[in-house]
Amino acid sequence: MSVKESLKDLDVHALRRLIRAGGYARHTAGLAAGRLQCNLAILPEAYAADFISFCELNPKPCPIVAVSEPGNPALPDLGADIDIRTDVPRYRLFRNGVFDEEVTDISTCWQDDFVTVALGCSFTFENALMAQGIAVKHIDLDQTVPMYRSDIALAPAGPFSGEMVVTMRPIPEARVQDAWEISARYPHAHGAPIGSGPSAGIGIADLQKPDWGDPVEVSDGEVPVYWACGVTPQNVLMKAAIPFCITHAPGHMLVADVAEDADIPVFKAHQH
Structure with missing residues (x-):
C-alpha cells in the first residue's frame, strides 16, 4: 500500500495535523x-482589495470561498483550527514576480499585513465525476493534473491581469456531456468546462x-476536456510583480472542514 493509499481514510483534522507536523508534503x-x-493566494493587505476585485471579475478560474482578516493566519469560515502558515503540504514563495522557493511551512516569513484569499478547487468536481462513474485518470495514476497556459485573456483589476491557466482531463466521448453537467453544479469549484477537443x-x-503537473495520455475514444484552473492566480501574481506573495504549490491544497457540496455563497468584497 502506498503512503497515499494509507492516508485516504484519515479525517480532515487528522490529515491537517499530519501536514502541520511535516508528515505529508x-x-x-x-x-x-x-x-x-x-487554492491559495497570500499577499500584503495593500494589494488585497485589487486582487479580490480581480477574482470577482474572473470567477471561473478564481472563485473566492474565504478571505482572512489582515495578519490573521486563521480561516474560521473553512475550519476552526486552521493555521494557514502550516496546514498546506507545500507553498510557493514569489518575490518581485519571480518564483523564489518551495517550502512546507511559512511561519518564518509570515507578515502581519498578510491577507489569505482561499479559492475553490477542481478536486470538488473531480470527486463528483468519480461518484458518477467517470474515471479521473491523473487520480488513478496518483499524479498531478496537467495544467496549461492558455491564451484566454482575463479582466484586469489594478496591477492584476493575464491569461487563464486550464486543466485537462481525458473524458470518454459518451460521458463528455455528463461531465459538463456535473461540474456545472459547482460554480465555487470552477464550474463547467471552458472547452473540449x-x-x-x-x-x-x-x-x-x-x-505544470504531469502529462496524461488521451486514449482512443476519449476527448480532452478543459476547465479553468486555480493556478491562474500564480501567473497573475507573477505578472504583477508585487514585492512578496505566497501561493500553494500546484496540487497541494488546503483541506477545509466544509463539505465540498455545501451551498457556498458567492463572495462579495463588501462582506470582508
Whole structure:
C-alpha cells in the first residue's frame, strides 16, 4: 500500500495535523473525501482589495470561498483550527514576480499585513465525476493534473491581469456531456468546462507538455476536456510583480472542514 493509499481514510483534522507536523508534503487529490479543498493566494493587505476585485471579475478560474482578516493566519469560515502558515503540504514563495522557493511551512516569513484569499478547487468536481462513474485518470495514476497556459485573456483589476491557466482531463466521448453537467453544479469549484477537443482553440501547443503537473495520455475514444484552473492566480501574481506573495504549490491544497457540496455563497468584497 502506498503512503497515499494509507492516508485516504484519515479525517480532515487528522490529515491537517499530519501536514502541520511535516508528515505529508505531496498532492492532496483523493484525500479527505467530501471536504472542500482550496487554492491559495497570500499577499500584503495593500494589494488585497485589487486582487479580490480581480477574482470577482474572473470567477471561473478564481472563485473566492474565504478571505482572512489582515495578519490573521486563521480561516474560521473553512475550519476552526486552521493555521494557514502550516496546514498546506507545500507553498510557493514569489518575490518581485519571480518564483523564489518551495517550502512546507511559512511561519518564518509570515507578515502581519498578510491577507489569505482561499479559492475553490477542481478536486470538488473531480470527486463528483468519480461518484458518477467517470474515471479521473491523473487520480488513478496518483499524479498531478496537467495544467496549461492558455491564451484566454482575463479582466484586469489594478496591477492584476493575464491569461487563464486550464486543466485537462481525458473524458470518454459518451460521458463528455455528463461531465459538463456535473461540474456545472459547482460554480465555487470552477464550474463547467471552458472547452473540449484536441486544440479547443485556446493556445495549447502540445497536450503532452503541460506547464505544470504531469502529462496524461488521451486514449482512443476519449476527448480532452478543459476547465479553468486555480493556478491562474500564480501567473497573475507573477505578472504583477508585487514585492512578496505566497501561493500553494500546484496540487497541494488546503483541506477545509466544509463539505465540498455545501451551498457556498458567492463572495462579495463588501462582506470582508
